[in-house]
Amino acid sequence: MVLSVDIEKTLGDFHLRVRFEAEREIMALLGPSGCGKSMTLKCIAGIQRPDRGRIVLGERVLFDSEAGINLPPQKRHVGYLFQQYALFPNMTVEQNILAGARGGTRQERRATVAEMVRTFRLEGLEKLRPSQLSGGQQQRVALARILAGQPELLLLDEPFSALDEHLKWQLELELSDTLKAFPGGVLFVSHSRDEVYRLCDTVCVLTEGKSDPKETIKELFAAPATLGAALISGCKNISPAEVRPEGLFCPDWGVTLRTAQPVSDRTRYAGIRAHYFTLEGEVNSIPCRVSRVIDNVFSTVVMLSTPGPGLLRLELDKDRWAALGEPRELTLYIAPEDVMPLTE
Amino acid sequence: MRNRSGGGWFPLFCALLALTALGLVGSNVAVIAVRGFHSLPACLTQPEVRFALGLSVKSACISTALCFLLAIPTAYTLTRSVFPGRRAAEIVLELTMSLPYIVLGLSMLILFSSPAGKWLKEAGFPVVFHQNGVILAQLIVNLPFAVRLCSAAFQGADRKLECVAGLLGASPAQQFLTVLLPLSRNALISAVILVWSRALGEFGATLMLVGVTRMKTETLPGSIYLAVSTNNLDAALASAFLLLVISALSLTAANLLGRTGKQRSRYV
Numbered sequence: 001m002v003l004s005v006d007i008e009k010t011l012g013d014f015h016l017r018v019r020f021e022a023e024r025e026i027m028a029l030l031g032p033s034g035c036g037k038s039m040t041l042k043c044i045a046g047i048q049r050p051d052r053g054r055i056v057l058g059e060r061v062l063f064d065s066e067a068g069i070n071l072p073p074q075k076r077h078v079g080y081l082f083q084q085y086a087l088f089p090n091m092t093v094e095q096n097i098l099a100g101a102r103g104g105t106r107q108e109r110r111a112t113v114a115e116m117v118r119t120f121r122l123e124g125l126e127k128l129r130p131s132q133l134s135g136g137q138q139q140r141v142a143l144a145r146i147l148a149g150q151p152e153l154l155l156l157d158e159p160f161s162a163l164d165e166h167l168k169w170q171l172e173l174e175l176s177d178t179l180k181a182f183p184g185g186v187l188f189v190s191h192s193r194d195e196v197y198r199l200c201d202t203v204c205v206l207t208e209g210k211s212d213p214k215e216t217i218k219e220l221f222a223a224p225a226t227l228g229a230a231l232i233s234g235c236k237n238i239s240p241a242e243v244r245p246e247g248l249f250c251p252d253w254g255v256t257l258r259t260a261q262p263v264s265d266r267t268r269y270a271g272i273r274a275h276y277f278t279l280e281g282e283v284n285s286i287p288c289r290v291s292r293v294i295d296n297v298f299s300t301v302v303m304l305s306t307p308g309p310g311l312l313r314l315e316l317d318k319d320r321w322a323a324l325g326e327p328r329e330l331t332l333y334i335a336p337e338d339v340m341p342l343t344e
Numbered sequence: 345m346r347n348r349s350g351g352g353w354f355p356l357f358c359a360l361l362a363l364t365a366l367g368l369v370g371s372n373v374a375v376i377a378v379r380g381f382h383s384l385p386a387c388l389t390q391p392e393v394r395f396a397l398g399l400s401v402k403s404a405c406i407s408t409a410l411c412f413l414l415a416i417p418t419a420y421t422l423t424r425s426v427f428p429g430r431r432a433a434e435i436v437l438e439l440t441m442s443l444p445y446i447v448l449g450l451s452m453l454i455l456f457s458s459p460a461g462k463w464l465k466e467a468g469f470p471v472v473f474h475q476n477g478v479i480l481a482q483l484i485v486n487l488p489f490a491v492r493l494c495s496a497a498f499q500g501a502d503r504k505l506e507c508v509a510g511l512l513g514a515s516p517a518q519q520f521l522t523v524l525l526p527l528s529r530n531a532l533i534s535a536v537i538l539v540w541s542r543a544l545g546e547f548g549a550t551l552m553l554v555g556v557t558r559m560k561t562e563t564l565p566g567s568i569y570l571a572v573s574t575n576n577l578d579a580a581l582a583s584a585f586l587l588l589v590i591s592a593l594s595l596t597a598a599n600l601l602g603r604t605g606k607q608r609s610r611y612v
Binding site for chain 2: 045046047072073074076078079080082086088089090099100102145146149
């Protein structure tokens with residue numbers, strides 16, 4: 001075990017209740033804005049103080065409310081990459097990195113800086129100030145500054161939010177290499193399921209301050225267990241559901257669907273991904289009428305009215321939709337393994 | 345005159361009142377500038393004016409240094425720590441800013457005439473009717489103002505950068521010296537200049553605590569007071585002109601520095 005977090009914090013009427021354990025892995029904290037992701041990172045870093053609980057990193061207790069332990073940030077050995085990178089504007093690139101180098105003699109620290117400058121391809125930029133750098137260069141300096149101190153844990157707070165769309169891809173590739181080479185654990189905060197899917201091994205979904213159990217990325221996208229996880233993983237069709245002997249009754253769509261996934265008495269919702277519907281099949285048929293057609297960049301989104309009061313969203317390739325020849329009515333099928341029972 | 349809100353009588357009305365305000369203030373500046381300038385050469389040769397100028401500059405320098413020695417840690421505590429009674433402390437400091445300074449002088453006179461003040465005098469630090477009192481009066485009058493300016497400077501600096509320094513291993517003292525001070529440097533320098541020029545012009549509290557004794561506790565404002573009371577207008581105007589020049593210079597310096605840094609308003 002590398003990091004174990006079990007904390008509670010109340011801020012006004014917001015309650016944070018986060019519990020997870022992370023190994024030497026790249027773990028995502030995924031959730032919509034305002035769900036408490038950044039607050040969790042700040043508690044781990046020691047910038048915010050949880051009301052109750054315990055944070056343990058390796059062998060070291062960083063925070064324990066009962067034992068009265070609360071290490072200051074400078075003793076936690078945790079690297080924190082802020083959203084806007086927070087480079088010191090009054091220092092050069094070199095001085096910024098030097099500020100991160102810890103311990104050793106002056107010469108050893110200088111050597112660390114030189115090594116980081118090489119690793120992060122910052123040669124020639126050493127004497128510049130942060131304001132003279134591009135967004136990508138700033139991110140590299142911030143990472144170099146953090147890694148110069150050899151932290152045991154890396155915390156990344158939405159590292160791509162400060163960048164233009166076309167820069168993100170290149171930086172994501174670079175960051176992916178850096179993270180894979182990092183010997184300790186990594187916590188990656190994001191609201192983007194795509195980033196998380198590409199960069200992380202495991203994920204902990206946060207919904208309104210409450211954390212779901214940790215799962216692998218593949219599990220989250222194949223079979224999200226909770227409503228929050230289904231929403232953040234991009235599931236577009238969700239109806240309240242009732243467990244009946246013949247299947248899940250979904251009042252919004254007016255149908256009862258068979259599912260291959262386990263249901264329990266805590267199942268409250270059913271979710272279906274918009275591109276998992278088929279137009280032929282044997283079970284789980286839903287007779288629909290086309291209500292609206294929306295052209296996306298590479299796909300067509302069709303909104304369909306169902307036997308119930310709710311709409312279903314179907315997403316398919318443009319060519320496939322065109323081949324159907326603007327039908328007024330359409331019967332959708334969904335395989336039982338693609339009907340996702342969800343808890344609260 | 346063009347106005348973004350278009351025509352109408354209201355902008356014109358306000359502009360007329362603005363002209364009136366400018367006239368009221370400007371005519372005073374003009375009187376000192378024109379008449380003071382004429383009497384300056386003659387007065388500068390007088391030992392009394394030179395003494396007053398020397399004492400004013402010396403006491404303002406010492407009191408400003410002491411003032412920031414106290415104001416910077418105070419502002420750091422007020423803006424960077426959470427403790428019970430912080431708001432109360434802020435109110436006490438703000439209260440004395442809006443109090444007439446003669447009232448502060450009166451309370452200082454009582455404080456330093458007390459047994460504690462007499463003990464200070466016997467210990468070799470006389471305050472009442474002494475030049476030390478000039479410095480103390482300037483210090484106490486300016487302290488809340490300096491705390492306010494330093495607090496504004498520290499609030500203007502990005503808290504996140506201090507957090508980052510902490511995460512990189514810097515102790516609170518290192519965070520203060522390597523991050524907060526450099527980030528608020530310009531605002532602090534302009535605060536020093538403003539406080540210094542205010543110390544130079546302090547009169548009310550000084551009058552109460554040390555009085556104005558010719559060639560002993562005579563500051564520039566005190567010299568104006570003495571000159572007018574002996575009907576020597578030329579000498580008074582010369583001293584006034586000196587104060588005007590010094591305040592113009594310090595205002596310019598403070599503004600220039602304030603422009604490069606993220607300094608708030610100078611009416612704080």
